[in-house]
Amino acid sequence: MKPELIFSVLLLAPLIGFLFNGLRWKSKNYMLAGTVATGAAAVSFAMSIVAVSRLFGEGAPTAIQANFYTWAAMDLLSIDVSFVIDRISALMVLVVTGVGTLIHLFSVGYMSHDERPSKYFAYLNLFLFNMLLLILGDNLLMMFVGWEGVGLCSYLLIGFWFSDKEKAAAGMKAFVTNRIGDAGFLLGIFVIFGLFGTLNFAEIISKLSAFSVETGWTGPITLACLFLFIGATGKSAQVPLYVWLPDAMAGPTPVSALIHAATMVTAGVYMIIRLSPLFMLAPNAMAVVATIGAITALMAAVIGLAQNDIKKVLAYSTVSQLGYMFLACGVGAFGAAMFHLMTHAFFKALMFLGSGSVIHGMHEEQDIRKMGGLKKYMPITHATFFIGWIAIIGIPPFAGFFSKDEILWYAFASERGSQWFWLAGLIGAATTAFYMTRLMALTFWRKSRFDAHKVHPHEAGPSMLIPLIVLAVLSAIGGFMGIPHVIGEILPGHPGNWLEHWLKGSIAAVPMTAEMKHATTMEWILMGISVSIAGLSAVTAFSFYVLDPSRPAKFVSLFPRLHRFVENKLMVDEFYGAQIIQPLINASRALWAFVDVNIIDKATFVVGDLVRGVGSTARTLQSGNLQQYALYIALGAVAVMFYVLK
Amino acid sequence: MAQMPLLSLIVFMPLLFAALMALMPGNRGVRPMALVASLIQFGVSLLLFKYYDASTPALQLVEQHSWIPEFGISYFIGVDGISLWLILLTTFLLPIVVLGSWNAIEQKVKAFHVALFALQTAMLGSFVAMDLVLFYVFFELSLVPMYFIVGIWGGARRVYASMKFFIYTMAGSVLMLLAIIYLMFAARDTEGLGYFTANVLELYKLKLPFTADGLMSPQALLFFAFSAAFAIKVPMFPVHTWLPDAHVEAPTPGSVVLAGVMLKMGTYGFVRFVIPMFPEAAEHFGWVFLFLGAVGIVYGALVAMVQPDIKKLVAYSSVSHMGYVMLGIFAMNTYGMTGALYQMLNHGISTGALFLLVGMIYERTHSREIEKYGGLAKVLPIYTIIFFIVTLSSIAVPMTNGFVGEFLILLGSFQASKLIGAIAVTGVIFGAVYMLWMFKRVFFGEKGELVRDEKHPLHDLSVREIVVMAPLLVLIFWMGLLPNHFLKYSKSSIDHLMQNKDAYQLGVQTMGDAVNRSASVLPGTLLPETQEADSKVTAKANMTGAGVGR
DSSP, X not given: OOHHHHHHHHHHHHHHHHHHHHHTTTOOOHHHHHHXXXXXXXXXXXXXXXXXXXXOSTTOOSEEEEEEEEEEXXXXXXXXXXXXXXXXXXXXXXXXXXXXXXXXXXXXXXXXXXXXXXXXXXXXXXXXXXXXXXXXXXBHHHHHHHHHHHHHHHHHHHTTTTTXXXXXXXXXXXXXXXXXXXXXHHHHHHHHHHHHSOOBHHHHHXXXXXXXXXXXXXXXXXXXXXXXXXXXXXXXXXXXXXXXXXXXXXSOHHHHHXXXXXXXXXXXXXXXXXXXXXXXXXXXXXXXXXXXXXXXXHHHHHHHTTOOBHHHHHHHHHHHHHHHHHHHHHTTOHHHXXXXXXXXXXXXXXXXXXXXXXXXXXXXXXXXXXXXXXXXXXXXXXXXXXXXXXXXXXXXXXXXXXXXXXXXXXXXXXXTOOHHHHHHHHHHHHHHHHHHHHHHHHHHSSXXXXXXXXXXXXXXXXXXXXXHHXXXXXXXXXXXXXXXXXXXXXXXXXXXXXXXXXXXXXXXXXOBOGGGTTOHHHHHXXXXXXXXXXXXXXXXXXXXXXXXXXXXXXXXXXXXXXHHHHHTGGXXXXXXXXXXXXXXXXXXXXXXXXXXXXXXXXXXXXXXXXXXXXXXXXXXXXXXXXXXXXXXXXXXXXXXXXXXXO | OTTSOHHHHHHHHHHHHHHHHHHSSSSTTHHHHHHHHHHHHHHHHHTHHXXXXXXXXXXXXXXXXXXXXXXXXXXXXXXXXXXXXXXHHHHHHHHHHHHHTTTTOOSSHHHHHHHHHHHHHHHHHHHHBOBHHHHHXXXXXXXXXXXXXXXXXXXXXXXXXXXXXXXXXXXXXXXXXXXXXXXXXXXXXXXXXXXXXXXXXXXXXXXXXXXXXXXXXXHHHHHHHHXXXXXXXXXOTXXXXXXXXHHHHSOHHHHHHIIIIIHHHHHHHIIIXXXXXXXXXXXXXXXXXXXXXXXXXXXXXXXXXXXXXXXXHHHHHHHHHHHHHHHHHHTOXXXXXXXXXXXXXXXHHHHHHHHHHHHXXXXXXXXXXXXXXXXXXXXXXXXXXXXXXXXXXXXXXXXXXXXXXXXXXXXXXXXXXXXXXXXXXXXHHHHHHHHHHHHHHHHSSSOOXXXXXXXXXXXXXXXXXXXXHHHXXXXXXXXXXXXXXXXXXXXXXXHHHHHTTTSOOOOEEEESOTTOXXXXXXXXXXXXXXXXXXXXXXXXXXXXXXXXXO
């Protein structure tokens, strides 16, 4: 198959699915809609496998490319609609289409009772198309097209049940917050274009050799990286723009799994990994990335401690985990970021779908305080969620352990890392273990807290269970693609770090500090610390919520105000509302009432009145009154005489 | 065919139709006839693609006839890559406007269409005129039909609005008229060309004195005089306040034409006359317009955000969008200029579409108050989908036309000034805010009082209304996905303008045989590339000629 054909099928399958379902959007036939949409995603997945398999083997190309047409060309600017699958986008395209197909499949069951299943699947396919543009585009503009496209689909899907005012508002909040990031992304694009005269990734990177590492804050590369990072904070929900993601849970749950956990929100991380050689030249920008990542990882985890909506807990968890990925990017461990991106896609998609299964089984109940004991009613959901739980809290040998530990190790040992980054990550990991155990306990364990006569929790059908099982398997074994050397050495057969090897040469990496390069003991010690801290934290949560359920209330009553503050999400939304949004609206009203009406229009009228005034004054001169004329003549004569005789 | 005066035909055909319509007895049959006429007109304008040569920046399809030889004034028209798309936009919108106003105009139908078609001639004339006096005539003539359209078929405060519109624009035009007269005398000066002329190609050659420090040098004064006229027309902040009033009071077709085409006469004026004729002044004082453009983007968006009336919101969004165009023009580079030209078309399409859509809902409910709506999406799904697509175009989401223009303009302005570019980029955010907020309040949530009204259930779009919107939707995506299809026709003209902006000259390319009657009196400079570019037509004569008025 020619690359053009591969890319055409890969990209057009979801687009055709979108058109098919979009044109019959009123249809309630969820089976047909779901089959077509899932089929389209599966075709994309199959094509991705075909494409990626080309990269394997001796003498395989490092990338396959296809150029379709010229979008615009003028002066230095030349933008082609062209796509590339290289070693970075290969991983991403497999995750997106693979996890995407599973979530499409899950949706068939989940949306079977909805009024507008065709519309839903149309949007889902449109999202997949845009996501593919984002990851496969070989230049920043194509990436931006996909970038805004996925934002649009996110808007549509968050506000899918738009008759509810709050859901519609959540969609708008997501779009606008993302737009703030997008404005930054645009500025980043402009700086890069000014600097390199191209937007093509490969060309930008090939021109980097002429630049050296920048030290200050105002160098063009530093600025470009900071602007691009603003874009990333919007799309990937980092401080201070993360506020849209928890609200985005208003959308159907599979959407939260696909868009707001596994794929779209990782776009910011992916963009930085793609441009890792550029970020390498801007250490200050990288420090900002790492700091924001660490702050987000901690802050979101803390908020997650006190949420009672099952999806909100997972949403804050996602924000926190994305923070880890940025922390990894910031300390120069781009490979670890990619690794965590993938494992997170598995276990977080798993848990979101699991929560979907729970919500479905509980008849749209999302409050974990009203759940409990679901293990007995939904054994498969429980079992798969359990795997997701131990994967995210970092218990070896599940996926999250490998990727999170790699990030923590680099945060500590990299030349651009520090103990503080490591410590933040460690505390974040402990917090994660706590809130995830709490979630597990309140949802699945102990006694049921709902009225078993009214609510009959039940396991869902196979279309929902199969994706859960597949993702559970991936969450269990996904970590083996990146086994750290220290562990690989003691294992039979000495497996290497496949992922590191695969990405070598495609992404940049900051070296370890000299003393850490061979500090295997140190690596073991840190690994031990992080696993035991997370374990300890999980055990504490277990004792709180399972062994002695009265303890959380007692504990919280020690500092009620702090608890309320955390429960209210640190009042960030309120702060934004009072300090930014309302003043902006007031200022706009003032501009309208004051500048437009009072200044500009008044000024216009003044000019008008002046003209009329002059006219009416002039008119009095010609009154037809002879005596008046005589007076003018006399006055004139006096004036002339005065002038002459002076 | 080669000697057929195609441009004159395009320009004056609407006037002819207007005359025919005026002769018709009664009002019946006027609408179908107007529709057919407008379609013929659009069809004829498509012939431009057959004769237009995109490979050269030279003025094409020129026609020149002596008019007032004593002052070097002639009937001189032509088309190049700068005006081509504006002509097509004008002819493209006419059938849409006619069909779109099928029910909106209930009284004096005949008179309305006569005014509409006369307006069409005036607008097209201003886009093709290459003689300043001729341009001025068309430019001013366009005011009259629009004045009547707003003043007769407008809303409650129509008299106030139409007067404000007329006086505002006239105030600017007077300055331009003075400047034109001055320019003609400057041409006659021995330091100038030595003879009277209003021929724009000749005036491009005029070296007007300019001192960098002085506002009082002739070039600077002329620059500001022309700019005043065009800035009001655009309208650029802070001389924009006539626009919201005019739009709110104008009937739907009036708004569409006003936003779709008439505002472009201002921005076109900057590109065609101000920048090439006063290059040093434009370079020196360009930052003023760059700055005001950026302020206009943000200001228009913020004020649009708090409008309680949908139509006024769209009107203020026009101020914001036209701010982008000004920004692109005064970025003074290829990206900005290309983006500005593209944005002119985008604005014509998306804002025109928005006004049509607002008109459609107004016909149903007789209200434009946002607060009274809500939940429309449940009731009018097709209307909602179309409105949403147009919204996307308006907020410049990629894959729609709006994105191409905004991206190029912002890229260009950022290369020109980082600060201004950064200010303007915030418009990307505010644009999304005001449109989506309005969209949310009108279409989502619970049903508002107008939507609930059981006695008057709302009907979704009729076939006629869908037909009106369909071409606009097609263009939104076509222009968004394949911008190069459109840009390639303007490329050589824009490149030529930007590469020679210090000493801009424009040649003419004539078609037909060398002894062509009109060619023998054509002025203009010979361009190297035009000499070679004669593969398509059997013989193309490139003439260097003396001014007509010599």
